[in-house]
Amino acid sequence: MFSSIFKSSEPKPPPQNFRGTRPEEPTEPSKEDIGPLPPNIYVAPNAPAYKPAPNWLRMVCISDTHNTTDANNYPIPEADILVHAGDFTKMGTTAQVxxxxxxxxxxxxxxxKVVVAGNHEVILDKEFYEQHWHRFHTTKEDYQAAVDKLKSAGHGIIYLNNESYTVDGAKLLHKKYQKQKKQSSTKKMTQPAGADAMDIDTSAVVELRDGWVEGYRIWASPWQPEYWEWAFNEVRGKLKDIWKHIPEDTDILMTHGPPKYHGDIVPEDKELHVGCEELLERLKVVRPLYHVFGHIHQGYGVSEIEWDGGSHSTVCINASTCTERYRPLNQPIIVDLPPK
Structure with missing residues (x-):
């Protein structure tokens, strides 16, 4: 998909069948081994069954699912938070949303579940969709209706567009514990006499604000450097006007596209780094604990940027679920977050 994006300044129409697979193409292997990982980061399903302590948060990172995932072909492990870094549809229709x-x-x-859009979510970029909807859809659809669907979905779904969201970790864990406790009690009452009862370790009780000063702060943006004409594109050199709004107290940064030099290589373009240089410059100021993104399917994996001689670092996670051929073969990346 990215093999010739810098070889011509002429915009090209979106592919009609963006999977682009042919019968003779070989089956792609899944990337379950992506090399040494920083502490408390795992590739599913290789994470420990339990978090280091009950008051830690477990975060699952995915991106670029393109309507290819379901419970049968892409199981998501249990966690407290899921973050999705965009391109969750194929061609951004309301039905796909x-x-x-x-x-x-x-x-x-x-x-x-914290979600940000990507370049495939054309209907969510109002100005772009008004001008280019005919390149993607046969009938013009309702931008506001699509946005409202995401914002009012409930079920813990948080849709962000250049916005922040603070995870209240203590409240979240307390509610989760209460739910598990209720389920355990129900199962005990319905079990026959003598059956083994499912129980919850009482030491796992998490009281409100126990060990927490404040929740993890997430800031998310769908923008990336332009290529051809897709949604949420901006000219290189102007993206700093967007990135300057990333709060300096951000713990987890979510962007659809990568920063330069991290999870941004397109191999068929002679190892060309296509990430955003302005985003990398902003990372030097904000220095979040984690930066989750996708967009470049071939860049799936984890890397680190060290600050101040290694005393602090930002873990960069390209969580692209789909491979280059749009198959959901890359496993979710799991992060265990300690109390703040």
Missing amino acids: DQFICWLKSLTHIPI
């Missing part, structure tokens, strides 16, 4: 929302609602084992 609905399909994505239904899938998120099915993830009842994850209380909070």
Whole structure:
């Protein structure tokens, strides 16, 4: 998809069948081994069964699912938070947005799902869609209706567009514990005499604000450097006007596209780095704990940027679920977050 984006200044129409697979193409292997990982970061399903402590948060990172995932072909492990870094549809239709929302609602084992759009979500970029809808859709659809669907979806779905969201970790864990406790009590009452009872370790009780000063602060943006003409594109050199709004107290940064030099290589373009240089410059100021993104499917994996000689670092996670051929083979990346 990105093999010739810098070889011509002429915009090209979106592919009609963006999967682009041919019968003779070989099956792609899944990337379950992506090399050494920083502490408390895992590739599913290789994460420990339990978090280091009950008051930690487990975060699942995915991106670029393109309406290809369901419970049968792409199981999502249990967690406290799911973050999705965009391109959740194929061609940004309202029906595809609905399909994505239904899938998120099915993830009842994850209380909070934080979502940002990507360049494929053309209907969510109002100005762009007004000018270019005919290149993507046969009939013009309702931008506001699509946005409202995401914002009012409920079920813990949080849609962000250059916005912040603070995860109230203590409240989230307390509610989750209460739900598990209720489920345990119900199962005990319905079990026959003598049956093994499912129980919850009472030491796992998480009281409100126990060990928490404030929740993790997430800021998310769908923008990326332009290529051809897709949604949420901006000319290189002007993206700093967007990135300057990233709050300096951001803990988890979500952008659809990568910063330069991290998860941004397109191999067929002679190892060309296509990430955003202005975003990298802003990272030097904000220095978030984690930066989750996607967009460049081939860049799936984890890297680190060290600050102040290694005393602090930002973990960069390209969580692209789909491979270059749009198959959902890359496993979710899991992060265990300690109390702040």
